[in-house]
Amino acid sequence: MEDGSSSRGHPLLRWRKVEGAYSHGFSxxxxxxxxxxxxxxxxxxxxxxxxxxxxxxxxxxxxxxxxxxxxxxxxxxxxxxxxxxxxxxxxxxxxxxxxxxxxxxxxxxxxxxxxxxxxxxxxxxxxxxxxxxxxxxxxxxxxxxxxxxxxRADENSKNPAWESIGYRVDTRERGWKEERPLEKGIIETVDEDDISIRQSLLDKGVHVAEDNTIRCDVVVVGSGCGGGVAAANLAMAGLKVVVLEKGNYFSPRDYSSLEGPSMAELYEKSGLMTTVDGKFMVLAGSTVGGGSAVNWSASIRTPDHVLQEWSTEHKIKLFNSQEYHSAMDQVMTRLGITESCEREGFQNQVLRKGCERLGLKVEPVPRNSPRDHYCGSCGYGCRTGDKNGTDRTWLVDAVDNGAVILTGIKAEKFILEDSNDNSNGRHQRRKRCVGVIASSLGGKIKKKLWLEARATISAAGSLLTPPLMLSSKLENPHIGRNLRLHPVLMTWGYFPEEGSEFSGKMYEGGIITSVHHVTGTESGSGSRAVLETPLIGPASYAGLVPWVSAADFKDRMVRYGRTAHVFALVRDNGSGEVVKEGDVKYRLSQKDKESLRVGLRQALRILIAAGAAEVGTYRSDGQRMKCEGLTAEAMEEFLDSVDAVGGVRTRGEHWTTYFSAHQMGSCRMGASAGEGAVDENGQSWEAEGLFVCDGSVLPSAIGINPMITIQSTAYCISRRIAISLQKGR
Structure with missing residues (x-):
C-alpha cells in the first residue's frame, strides 16, 4: 500500500504495497x-x-x-x-x-x-x-x-465489491481548458536535487545568493484559501513572492476520483486524522490549493451577526468595515460564485423535499462553480476543472505576476532576530521575522532551504500554523489555543429506488446545494444547527457505519447508493488546542452537544417527511427505525432516544464519532497580546514581519462553511501588507 505515489502529472491511481514488503511490525x-x-x-x-x-x-x-x-x-x-x-x-x-x-x-x-x-x-x-x-x-x-x-482498486481502477453495492467511479470526460495552469510558476522539489533546485529558482526569477540563501519580498507558507489569496495580492502589487506547499500539485487531468489514493494525496494524514482521544475525525486539505481544492464548493458570506460579534465583543473593527465587505465582493467575483444550481443530486433532493413537506425554510447554497456543475466527487479533486479553488484562481493570478510555488516543501521554523522596534503609538515587538527555514519531503534535496523575506506569512491552516509558530519559540499563550472545529454528526435515510420520486445515487451531483438552518433560541444569534449533505465515499461509509454483524453490514453496504445523509453542524462554544503537529485536543461543551442533538432530531424528521423507508444515526449500536406505518407517537419515542454522545472512550455502551472539516481560531486575532496571537493586520504580537493569513486568525467559529470568510480576511490582511511593503521601498 503506497501512501499515494503519484509524481508530477501522474494520475492519482495507485494505492497498494508490493506484497512481501510490509513494514507494519506485526508478528x-x-x-x-x-x-x-x-x-x-x-x-x-x-x-x-x-x-x-x-x-x-x-x-x-x-x-x-x-x-x-x-x-x-x-x-x-x-x-x-x-x-x-x-x-x-x-x-x-x-x-x-x-x-x-x-x-x-x-x-x-x-x-x-x-x-x-x-x-x-x-x-x-x-x-x-x-x-x-x-x-x-x-x-x-x-x-x-x-x-x-x-x-482498494486494481490496475484498471476497479474493485469487484463496488459492483455489488452499485457504486461507480466518476469517469466523465475531463473538461479542463489548460492542462496545468500553474506550470510556469511551479517547482516540484520531488524532481530536484541540491544542485538543480538553485538553477530552477534562478530560471523563475528568484534571487539565490552564493550561499544558496533564497531572497524574495514575501514568503508564504501554504497555498490554500489564505495563502492563495495572499500570494495573488502581493504578487499583483509587484512584489516577488515564493509560496511553500508541503503537498503536491495536481490538475484536473491527474484526478482519478478514486477515494483511497485521492485521500492519501490530497488530505492531511491521508484524511484519517483524529483528535487525541479519538472522538473526532478531522479532514484538512494538504495539496496545492489546500482545502479549496477538495472542499464541497459551498461559498457563503460571513453572517452579519458574526461580523457584529467579532467587531464588538472581540474589538476587531475590520470585520464591520467597508473594507471587509468590499473584500467579500472581490472574493465572490474572483471565484465566480453562482447562487443556485440547475439540477440537484439525490441527497439534496431529499433534504429539500423533506423541508418543504414540513414547512421548513430551505435555501440554495452559493457555489464556486457553474450552475450546471453536477460533480459528486469534488472532495477528491474536481476532475472537470469547473470548481474554482485557489489552484484555479488566485494562484493563477499569482504565477501570472511572477510568483513561484515550491511543492513538497515543509516549513520547519521561522527565522527570528531581536527587534529594534522602539517606535511609539504601536505595540513594541521583541522579535523580527526575516524568513523561514524549510526542508524537502521525499526528494533528493538534502540541504535545508533558507528563505529570507521582508515579510513572512504563515498560511498553513489552523492545525499547522500554531505548531510552526511554537517551534520557532514564540510564546503568546493564544498560539494553538481557542481551536474551533464546527462539530458534525450525521443521520441517514434509506430510499429504495423502485417507485421513488428521487433520482440518482448518493454519490452523484453537487455535494452541497441546499441548506436548512435550525432556528436559534436567541434573537440574532444565528442557527442552532445547520443541516447540509456530505460527500461520503464507499470506503469512508464502510469504515464509519455502525457494525453489529456481518449480515447487517452487508445489508447496509448493498443499500449504500440509495442511503441519503443529512448532517448537523453547530457553531461551537467548546474549544480545543493544537500545540504539537498531529496532536489535536478538543472538548465539546454541553451546549454544543444539545445543539447537535436538536440538529439530529430535525434531520431525522426531514428524512422521514421525505419518505425514507428507514432512518438512523451513526451510533455504535446501529440505532435505526423503519418508517412504514410509523405513528407520531412512535416517531417521537425514537427521536427522544437520539443523543450526541461521542468517542470510543465514552462511558456506557453506545458512542458515535464526531466529524470536522472546518478548523478555525487557533491563532486568533485580538485587540491586544492578551486577547489574541495576532493583531488586526494579522501580524504576530511578538514578531514584526510575521503574519498569519489563514482560518486560524478568526476570533471564533463562524457557524457556516468558512471558505469565503477565510479568503476575505486574507484579502484584507494581504492588501495591508502590500501597502506597507510598498511604502517601505
Missing part, C-alpha cells in the same frame, strides 16, 4: 489474530468479493493501521492481538465463549466459529472502563479493515 501470530477479526467483520463468501479471496488483506490492513493510526491506540491493538493468539489469552479477553465441550476444550479466537466471533466483537464494541482497550481494538480494526477493503 505472524498477531497477523493471524487480525485476519480472524477481519474475516468476522466482512460477510462470508460470495458476498462483496469476500475477504477469503484476499490472503494479503490482513497485512495491508496492518500496514495502514500502523501508518495512520494513533501510535498509542495501535500499541493497544498490538497487545490485544498478541493475547488473542494464545488459548489462555483468548479466555481472558473473550470469556467462556472460548470453551468447548470437545477437544481441545479451549480455543484461540481464530479457531472459534463465525457466530461466536461476531458475539465477541459485539461485546467488545460496548466495553468501557478497564475494558476500553477492547473497544479501541474493535474500532481501529473495524475502521481500517472495512475502509481498505472498499478503497
Amino acid at each position: 505472524l501470530a498477531q497477523i493471524q489474530s487480525l485476519a480472524a477479526i477481519c474475516r468476522t467483520l466482512l460477510p462470508p463468501p460470495p458476498s462483496l468479493d469476500s475477504f477469503h479471496s484476499q490472503p494479503s488483506l490482513p497485512d495491508e490492513v496492518g500496514e495502514m493501521m500502523a501508518r495512520h493510526g494513533r501510535p498509542e491506540a495501535v500499541a493497544v491493538v498490538r497487545i490485544v492481538l498478541k493475547i488473542l493468539s494464545s488459548r489462555l489469552g483468548s479466555l481472558l479477553l473473550c470469556g467462556t465463549l472460548c470453551i468447548d465441550a470437545k477437544w481441545p476444550f479451549l480455543h484461540t479466537f481464530s479457531q472459534l466459529p463465525l457466530h461466536t466471533r461476531e458475539a465477541i466483537l459485539r461485546a467488545w464494541s460496548k466495553q468501557s472502563g478497564v475494558f476500553v482497550p477492547l473497544r479501541i481494538t474493535f474500532l481501529l480494526v473495524k475502521f481500517f479493515c472495512l475502509f481498505y477493503f472498499f478503497a
